[in-house]
Amino acid sequence: MTKVEAPLQDRFGRGVNYLRLSVTDRCDFRCVYCMSEDMTFLPRAQILTLEQLYDIASSFVQLGVKKIRLTGGEPLVRNNVMSLIERLGQLENLEQLHLTTNGAQLDKFAKPLKAAGLTGINISLDSLQAGRFKELTRFGELQKVLNGVDAARDAGFNRIKLNAVILKGRNDDEILGLVDYARDKHIDISFIEEMPLGNISEHDRALSFISSEQIRTQIQERYALTPTTENTGGPSRYYRMADSQSRIGFISPHSHNFCHLCNRVRLTVEGRLLLCLGNEHSVSLKEIVDRYPGDHDRLRDAIIKAMDLKPERHHFSLDDEPQIVRFMNTTGG
Ligand code: SAM
Ligand code: SF4
Numbered sequence: 479m480t481k482v483e484a485p486l487q488d489r490f491g492r493g494v495n496y497l498r499l500s501v502t503d504r505c506d507f508r509c510v511y512c513m514s515e516d517m518t519f520l521p522r523a524q525i526l527t528l529e530q531l532y533d534i535a536s537s538f539v540q541l542g543v544k545k546i547r548l549t550g551g552e553p554l555v556r557n558n559v560m561s562l563i564e565r566l567g568q569l570e571n572l573e574q575l576h577l578t579t580n581g582a583q584l585d586k587f588a589k590p591l592k593a594a595g596l597t598g599i600n601i602s603l604d605s606l607q608a609g610r611f612k613e614l615t616r617f618g619e620l621q622k623v624l625n626g627v628d629a630a631r632d633a634g635f636n637r638i639k640l641n642a643v644i645l646k647g648r649n650d651d652e653i654l655g656l657v658d659y660a661r662d663k664h665i666d667i668s669f670i671e672e673m674p675l676g677n678i679s680e681h682d683r684a685l686s687f688i689s690s691e692q693i694r695t696q697i698q699e700r701y702a703l704t705p706t707t708e709n710t711g712g713p714s715r716y717y718r719m720a721d722s723q724s725r726i727g728f729i730s731p732h733s734h735n736f737c738h739l740c741n742r743v744r745l746t747v748e749g750r751l752l753l754c755l756g757n758e759h760s761v762s763l764k765e766i767v768d769r770y771p772g773d774h775d776r777l778r779d780a781i782i783k784a785m786d787l788k789p790e791r792h793h794f795s796l797d798d799e800p801q802i803v804r805f806m807n808t809t810g811g
Contacts, residue, residue, distance in 0.1 A: 485542030567595025584626030
C-alpha cells in the first residue's frame with residue numbers, strides 16, 4: 479500500500495481528511511437559491527484540467543484524506559468526467575468516493591459510476607411536484623430525477639441520500655412528502671438550511687429562511703424521531719424513525735454551529751483551495767500545477783502550508799449583506 483504522510487491538521491488541532499472537489503461550475507439547472515438565471519461561467523483556460531484535478535486529489539489522498547466528494551456545478555455535465563472518477567476510484571488509500579448530483583443524468587451514469595468505484599451518491603430533490611420542481615430549478619424535469627433515483631438504487635448503491643433545501647412559502651408544504659418518498663425508496667434524506675452565498679435577484683433569503691428546528695417539528699407530528707450519534711463525516715445530525723431504515727439528517731449552518739468538528743476543505747474548479755465555506759481564506763493550487771506540472775512535492779507542501787489558513791469558524795448571518803460573494807456552484811456546495 480502507498481505510504482500516507484502525516485495526516486493534515488490545522489492550527490486548531492482539527493484533522494482534515496475530507497476533500498470536496500468541484501469539477502465544474504456549470505450546470506443544466508439554475509436552482510433559485512444557487513444561481514441567477516443569467517450566469518456567466520468560467521472560460522476553459524481558467525479551470526483545472528481533469529489531469530490537474532486528479533493530481534491535486536491524489537496529493538490530498540497521500541496526505542491522509544480518506545473521503546472525496548465530487549460536486550460542482552453539476553459534476554455529470556463535465557466532459558469526460560467518468561475518466562477522472564475511474565482514476566480516483568483506484569486510489570488505494572481513499573475509503574469513500576462520493577458524488578453530489580442533481581440526478582438528471584443518473585439513469586445513464588449510475589451503473590458506470592458504480593463500476594468505477596463510487597461509494598455513495600447524494601441527489602438533490604426539493605419538490606415532488608413537476609411544475610414546482612421546474613420553478614425551483616428553472617430548467618429541471620422532475621421525472622428525470624426520479625428515474626435517476628431509481629437507477630442509483632438499481633445500480634446497487636447502498637449509500638444514497640436525498641438533499642432538500644426547504645424555502646418558506648415555496649416547498650415547505652412538501653417536507654412530509656419528501657420524507658415519505660425517502661422511506662418508500664429506503665434511502666436517507668437531509669434537509670439543508672439555505673446559506674447566504676451570492677446575491678440572487680428574485681429571491682429574498684431572509685423571507686424564505688426556515689430553520690432545521692421548524693422542519694424537525696413538522697416531521698415529528700407524524701414520526702417520532704430518535705437522535706443518533708451516527709456521523710457520516712459531515713455536518714448532518716441524524717435521526718431515526720422506529721419503523722424505517724431511512725435516516726433523516728439536518729444540516730444547519732445557521733442554527734447549529736458545526737465548525738469545531740470541521741474536517742473538510744474545498745477545491746474550486748478554478749483551483750482555489752477554500753479552507754472554509756463561510757470565509758474567503760484560500761490558496762491557489764492552480765498556479766502551482768500550471769507552473770510546475772508533475773512536481774508533486776511542491777504541491778503537497780503547498781497543501782500542508784495552506785492548513786494554517788483554516789479559520790476557526792464561519793460567520794453566516796441572515797441579517798447582513800452576504801459577506802461571501804461566491805455562488806454555491808463555484809464553491810462546490
Ligand atoms: N449540482 C449538484 C446538486 O445540485 O446536487 C451539486 C452541486 S450543489 C451546489 C450541492 C448542494 O448545494 C445541493 O444539494 C444544493 O441544493 C445545495 N445548495 C445550493 N445553493 C445553496 C444555498 N444557497 N444554501 C444551501 N444549500 C445550497
Ligand atoms: Fe445546479 Fe446543483 Fe446549483 Fe441546482 S444546486 S443550480 S443543480 S449546481
